[in-house]
Amino acid sequence: MRYWRWASTAAVLLISAKASAQSNVLIYGIIDYGLNFVNNAQTAVPGGGRTGSHQYAMSSSIMQGNRLGFRGTEDLGGGYQAIFVLENGFDIGTGTLGQGGNIFGRQAYVGVSSPYGTITLGRQYDSVVDFIGPITGAVGNGTYSLHGNDINNFGNTYRVNNAIKFTSNTYGGFKFGGLYSFGGVAGSFGTNSVYSAGASYANGPFTAALGYLRARDPNRSFFGNNPNSSATANNLGAINGVQTNPVYGGFDSAAYYQVMGAAFQYGSQGLVLGFDYSHITFGDLNSPSSGTLSLTNPRGYTGTATFNSYNVFTRYAVSPFLWLNGSYDYLVGGAIDGKEGAKYHMFNASVDYFLSKRTDVYFMANYQIASGKDSTGQSAVASYLTITPSNTSHQVVLRVGMRHRF
Template sequence: MKLGKTFIGALALAVGGPVFAQSSVTLYGLLDEGINYANNVQTAQAGAPHGRTGASQFSMTSGVMQASRWGLRGTEDLGGGYGAIFVIENGFDVGTGRIQQGGTFFGRQSYVGVTSPWGNITAGRQYDSIVDSIGPMQAGSFAGGAFADHPGDIDNVADTQRINNSVKYTSPTFGGVTLTGLYSFGGTPGSFGKNSIWSLGARYVLGPLALAGGYMHVNNPNQSFYGNNTNSSPTANNLGAVAGVQVNPIYGGFASAHRLQIYSGVAQYTIGSLTAGVGYSNIRFQELNDPASGTLSLTNPFGYTGNAAFNNYNVYAGYYITPALEAGLSYNYLRGGAINGKDSAAYQTINAVIDYFLSKRTDVYFAAAYMKASGVDSTRQAAVPYIVTMTPSNTSNQVVARVAIRHKF
């Protein structure tokens, strides 16, 4: 008798229990792999000037048009227009299988949040507001991916860096306007602002016209911004080597900045199969020689003090010759870095791409770029080209070309 009552009670609970909300989890990804040629890249050589020489190079690399990745994206309907969302996304090199983003497993994105009629709030490792607002409207999206990025991705428009420990708000679109704001907690005891980051962004779309702008304020960027990956160092220069074979000669010598500020804007117009745009960014490495940046002999080996600023200008266009064939072209001009009697440097880049879509998910492309550098870079040496994803040149000119395949799933 007791057993029967127990069974009937359990059945009643099962029938009258809550109805669970609908949810879904999607596995997605992208693989971009190809063969590159560069006419000159830095190569270590003992006894050579600056400890290096230059040579042409053929190589196989991953992620130029778009970075290779896989991820999981989930949603749950909470009712009343509310929902739960999450994204975890890993970046990897197709040719070697290695994890990207400095060894951080979910280094591209890792966040959880809530959607509502009033906007989305998310928390975790995320893109900043410049990336969210301007990223879809920058040259790399139309003219060859990383080869068309601003030199060294100096303004992070192409999302080279992510933001840890951040909370972000993204508004609904009202009258064509979408707003976003992010704050990253520095987590330093006794100092709310140290190592913190905040950014704001806005985009406006009216028919064929799109406008976007963004601002980012980074405290102690060598640690909070460039040094937030698994393999980063609390003492070294996280922008990369500035001696021997360099990693980022354009601004690697400014790692000791107390503050980094970036202002960026873009205007874009679409006419039929043609999309064209113009962009501008101002980048400021401020109050150099900050001891909190790390070991100053590494973060500031040239003894800089004061501020170093850059201005970046670019124009780009993408055109669908047929629904399956797209061509893109861009020009970029970056100038700045004068400080403490050191002259500025200038970098001019021309990039072109032809992209043929075999299907909605698979395409093959050919991209090529030419960069010319002049002046004196952040390492107090004659400026050399640095095209994103490539090793810097050892001369004032660099030509790169790539043929590749991209598949999305």
């Protein structure tokens, strides 16, 4: 009897050990925080109007987005694995949730990986982010280098809800994938839907990528898919008074939003050179499905507004501990209904020093010049993502920060 009792116990232990060896959960994260100086930030004036003032402020998620994540896998046999990711974004300065109050606002999905590729379901990144995002000037230069308030979503400002995504395995350096988000509107399959596709090819020091994204009714399906979003108001932010997103906030009434992009990168012996391009469309403005038109389209635009963005960037490793980064971006477009378009020149530089494999300190310097008429119909002002826009055509942003990864 003792023998059988011992044998049964040993069998249970062996089965448990095997199961634990085949499954794992990884906890990971990034904490990024720093001090900013902005030379000209819009400030409301009592009685109406606005002026520009110097601004000193602390902020999170600039070199990289803050996150706390849980990533799990379970071996199903035959080359198949069950997988999941739950990833939260947060502001370390205030302890508040990121991504509009979502508890797992960065990513939240479950799926299966196989010898043929991976299928996942949930809140996810689109294909532009997956394929083009890793080879842009924002790598090493951070949020402030993103093209016109991240007009093309290369910087992953917006996620996709209720999405099914396929990502292939890599075949001779080639990889591809696609995503579809169901709008969930009865009787109208396409309403509030989002779809994207992309591909990349890597061969030694050379990497190239293509990406496509199209969102129907973007004010609700794409720009406004967080808990604090509105089903009727402008989810791109205020365009009157102290503005939030003058670059494209005035085009929130689009029936569809579309991005076509490409990126190329070459890296060898510590030097990286790259270029990316995107064509952005805000189509069929004055769409009733965008919400209350007096809020989403106060200027009464009709037709389609387009932009083109061009970016060149470089990174250089002075040593394994010290990286120098630089990028230049030119964004042009937004002409509609007799209104001229706008032009934005962005110059970005950073110095990144690694204290260890997981901790670095950095300094950023950014300068922007704007001209023409922006999406609000007013004289274009310099505007950076997460920074209060300038009250004039130019703006300087300086930052000292620290990042820790675990």
